Amino acid sequence: MKKITTIIAVAMLLCTINSYGQGCVAIRQFSGLGNAVGQGNMLEKGEWNISANYRYFKSFRHFRGTHEETNRVEDGTEVINHQHGVDFNISYAFNERIYGIISLPLQYNERSSLYEHGRTERHTTYSKGFGDMRIGAGYWLLSGEKAKKGNTAIGLGIKFPTGDYAATSTFYNQGTEGVAEVKTVDQSIQLGDGGTGLIVDFQGLWNIKSTYFWYYDGFYMFNPKEMNGTPTNRRRENEAIMSVPDQYAVRTGVFKSFEKIHGLGISLGGRMEGIPVRDAIGGSNGFRRPGYIVSVEPGISYMKGNVTGTLNVPIALLRNRTQSVTDIENSTPDDVVHGDAAFADYLINFSLAWRIPRKVATPFNSL
Incomplete structure (x- = not known):
């Protein structure tokens, strides 16, 4: 039983859904709460888990629908986002x-473009600071012997608007005089979305055969607030203010542990994450870049004592920048509007988790 528990603890660390925009589709740096700390979800009563998850991606490939506009890179007009983030988690x-x-993200973002700086020179805007904090709880459906072969958990959480959703930076060649001006940065590198969200999630792991396990997890974040009041600096009136969109993700795959190399495991799975065109609750007006990404996700993990390290590298297979509400509103029978978005080829996701066992009283220290 102890061996099974150890294998599951390692495998569950692969079930992290950390931030996932991978580009201008502004999926925030957070996850379904049940998956924010991985190994911590397998803790026994009274135990703690502290973890940090680092992620990085570079987005630069422009898509309109599922069609890639390869000319953007060829002629040097592509938008390039570099995004670094660390999630600090305690369970x-x-x-x-x-x-x-409890989970709190820290972010550093850079955005390089021509069109935001007079279309004549390439410059970079920046944002850095804490993102939107999450707090929540989860419940495993099975216990005892019933959970020997696997288990499923459901979770519920709240996302608070602690991240700056009106971050500013310097833009160059602005207006007819071509001056430098401090304005709000693009939605894709804002630190928060300005809304209080409700997160529902699930996760699970089941022993298929021997040292092979099937894992799955997912979440949906409801963002009832329609717009956050932050200007986009865009020309169209119905795109002047940033939207506060919902977000979702789902993953599944197979994990294998190695008995001869104790603590080592590998995984291979698929994932899909995105922002819907319309929110499930509340209005959907304001500017957003809806879309989704389908990726194949290889991973490797190693557990030494109470510390576990995991590396996942989702590689994009399908990228789709869907038509937004404002795109539809601005379209005519003779002129269909369909905005584009830049996506990354892959995401680097590295986690370290420290499990803190509960101290067991002994006859000596109980005196």
């Missing part, structure tokens, strides 16, 4: 089935 097991989680 605690109230008992073998109920856990609580």
Whole structure:
């Protein structure tokens, strides 16, 4: 039983859905809360888990729908986003089935473009700071012997608007006089979205055969607030203010542990994440870049004692910048408007988790 628990603890660390925009489709740096800390979800009563998750991507390939506009890179007009982020997570097991989680992201972003700087010179805008904090809890559906072969958890959380959703930077060649001006940065590198969101998620792992496991997880974040009041600096009136969109992600795959190299595991799966055209609750007006990404996701993990390291590298297979509400509103029978977005080829996602066992009283220290 101890061996199974150890294998599951390693495998669950692969079930992280950390930020996932991978480009101008502005999916924020957070995840379904049940998956924010991986190994921590397998804690026993009274145990803690502290983890940090680093991610990086470079987006530069422009898509309109599923069609890539390769000329953007060829003629040097592409928008390039470099995004770095670290999620700091703490979880605690109230008992073998109920856990609580707090997660806070830290971000550093760069955005290089021509069109935002008079279309004559390439310049870079920046944003850095804390993102939107999440707090929540989860519940494992099975316990005891019933969970020997696997388990599924459901979670519920709240995302708070702690990240700056009106971050500014210097833009060059602005107006007829071509001056430098401080304005709000693009939605894709804003640190937060300005809304209080409700997160529902699930995760699970089941033993298929021997040291092979099937894992799955996903989340949906409801953002009822329609717009956050932050100007986009865009010309169209209905795109003047930033939208506060919903977000979703789902993953599944197979994990294998190696008995001869204790603590080592590899995984291979698929994932899909995105921003819907319309929110499930509340209005959907304002500017957003809806779309989704389908990726293949290889991963590797290693556990030494109570510390586990994991590296996942999702590689994009399909990228789709869907038509937004404002695109539809601005279209006519003779002129269909369909905005574009820049996507990354891959995402680097590295996690370290430290499991803090509960101290067991002994006859000596109980005196």
